[in-house]
Structure formats: C-alpha cells, structure tokens
Amino acid sequence: MNKADMIWMNGEIVPWEDAKIHVLSHALHYGSGVFEGIRAYETERGTGVFRFPEHLERLKQSAHLYYMELPYSLERLREATHELIRANRLRSCYIRPLVFRGYGEMGLFPLNAPVDVVIAVWPWGAYLGEEGQRNGIRCKVSSWRRMSPDSFIPQAKACGQYLNSILAKVETAKAGYEEAILLDEHGNVCEGSGENLFVVIDGQISTPPPTASILDGITRRSVIQIAADLGFPVVERDIARGELYQADELFLTGTAAEVVPVREVDDHLVGPPGEITKAIQATFFEAIQGKRQEYLEWLDFVDLDGIAAKEPVSAAEEN
Numbered sequence: 001m002n003k004a005d006m007i008w009m010n011g012e013i014v015p016w017e018d019a020k021i022h023v024l025s026h027a028l029h030y031g032s033g034v035f036e037g038i039r040a041y042e043t044e045r046g047t048g049v050f051r052f053p054e055h056l057e058r059l060k061q062s063a064h065l066y067y068m069e070l071p072y073s074l075e076r077l078r079e080a081t082h083e084l085i086r087a088n089r090l091r092s093c094y095i096r097p098l099v100f101r102g103y104g105e106m107g108l109f110p111l112n113a114p115v116d117v118v119i120a121v122w123p124w125g126a127y128l129g130e131e132g133q134r135n136g137i138r139c140k141v142s143s144w145r146r147m148s149p150d151s152f153i154p155q156a157k158a159c160g161q162y163l164n165s166i167l168a169k170v171e172t173a174k175a176g177y178e179e180a181i182l183l184d185e186h187g188n189v190c191e192g193s194g195e196n197l198f199v200v201i202d203g204q205i206s207t208p209p210p211t212a213s214i215l216d217g218i219t220r221r222s223v224i225q226i227a228a229d230l231g232f233p234v235v236e237r238d239i240a241r242g243e244l245y246q247a248d249e250l251f252l253t254g255t256a257a258e259v260v261p262v263r264e265v266d267d268h269l270v271g272p273p274g275e276i277t278k279a280i281q282a283t284f285f286e287a288i289q290g291k292r293q294e295y296l297e298w299l300d301f302v303d304l305d306g307i308a309a310k311e312p313v314s315a316a317e318e319n
Ligand SMILES: Cc1ncc(COP(=O)(O)O)c(C=O)c1O
Pocket: 037, 165, 191, 192, 193, 194, 195, 196, 214, 215, 216, 217, 218, 219, 220, 253, 254, 255, 256
C-alpha cells in the first residue's frame, strides 16, 4: 500500500512507523471496532474532503450501535483530520478513521475495554482500477449472502462485519471476477462487497432499499441526488437477481470505488457503460473536483496555505 508520513493516534500525531498497538487489543481478537472510508480531492479551491460531516456522523452512529462512545467530538475529529492532511502534505488522499476497543480487557463483554481512535490518510487510486471506471467491470453473485439484520447490524460500518465482505470478495476474485455482488437474506440483490448497486431498466434507475441490509452509502446518497437533478428519479425497491441479467445498465458506488459501471454479471453481458451511467459518473466526478457550484457544499476544504504539497503519486504507483 501507499504510505504517508504521519498518523493521528488518540490525540497525537505520530510517525507512520510508530503507530502501533498491543497484540492483545480487544478489536484485534473480536473485530470490535468501527471505521469510515472518506476521500479528499484536489480541486482548484484546494483540498476538499467529500461529505465529511455525513461520514463523521455515520462513524458516531456505528460506534453507538456497538456501545462505544466517541472520546472526541466530531468537530475535534474533523480538525484532527485537517491537521493530519497538512502534516502529510497531501493534496488528495483516502481518509480512514478507526474507533476500536483497545488493550486492557479480554473476553466478549467489551464495555470495560478502552475506546481508542486513530486516523490514517494515504494516497489511494481508483479501488477497482481506472480501466474499470472507464469501461466497466465483471461481477459475480457470491454464494455468500450479506449478513442478515438479525445477526449483525448492516447499517453499521463495523470491523468484524467485513469478514462477510471478505468471504464474498475472495470467492469471486478466485473465480476471476473483479467484484462480488451479495444477495440479502431473502435472496434479493443487496450490494457489492464494498459498494452499493444501481440498476437501470427501461430508463428507470432502481437501487435496493435500506431494508435489504445495505450499508447506507454516502456515495449512494450523492448519486441519488445527482440522478434526480439530471431528471432520473431513483426508485428504492427490492431487486431480483434475474433483473441484473436483464439490466440495460448497472453500476456500483462507494467512496473507494467511486462510480463504477458493471459490464458483465455472472457471464451475462450488460454492455459497455450506458448513457445514464456515464452522465451520473461525469457529474459525480465534476462534483468531487469542485467544478459544480450546486454540489460545492459537499466539500469541506482543508487550509493548506503555506504548506508545499508533495508531488502527487502516479496512478501506476497508487495501485
Ligand atoms: C459494505 C459497503 N457497502 C457500501 C459502501 C459504500 O458506502 P460509501 O458510499 O459511504 O462509501 C461501502 C463503503 O463504505 C461498504 O463497505
């Protein structure tokens, strides 16, 4: 992976190599942590963090759902992230805040273990590849179902829950596909291993509803708004697996992946990126680059004044 110079740990900025925890940290054994994935983009107005308040709010919610109280205010975490981006002199980066049960207590009752907070930032290119973003990726429906809401809390972005995503990701990668699509407990389409999913049939865009055990993606929310602004209101409804094979267009959305067209599912051809997908993708990219006045409020600008930024890494280095 790409590195940066510094990491924020429990209130202090420390060198990357020194950001260490004890092997008996609770989260390492039981997955008792929650996190966020956020991106900051380089724009003409400076570095802008995309929908930062919404991400921080979701972090707080995820922590709350697993009985963790954040030891810092969201404003403190926002300032800490700005400080860290400045300390690392990054013009654009991925941001990973992690709130986890630390060292001090073992066993499944976690409430006496401390709650630690770290924030890392590093340069990270297109998660599913630039080629995939341009021409679409090949997906496979995984044999693993997305966790059911009576076993876990799908709305929480919780560390241990990602073992479900990992099973699906590894299964489909070993079968030669670029991303997994998971069904929910009822057999309806849910989402990718780390992305939400949209399908276009006869000009109508649909996406699974929150009751389909999805993570309420912040890119998903942005895309729903962009689509509506472009004159394509999105319907949230149950989607049957077979509809994936009949779709005129299909795309995935997520912070890491951004907006990625799907050109094939289970060896059924969907086709090259369609007009609606391309229009949404183009508007999304303009929005994150600060080129659309109406979406400027989605960017929280970091004051990098007087700080010489590092040279950006090339896409080849990033992936
Ligand atoms: C399981 C899962 N679903 C969906 C998403 C997309 O959410 P967002 O757009 O907020 O990144 C993510 C990524 O965070 C994810 O991990």
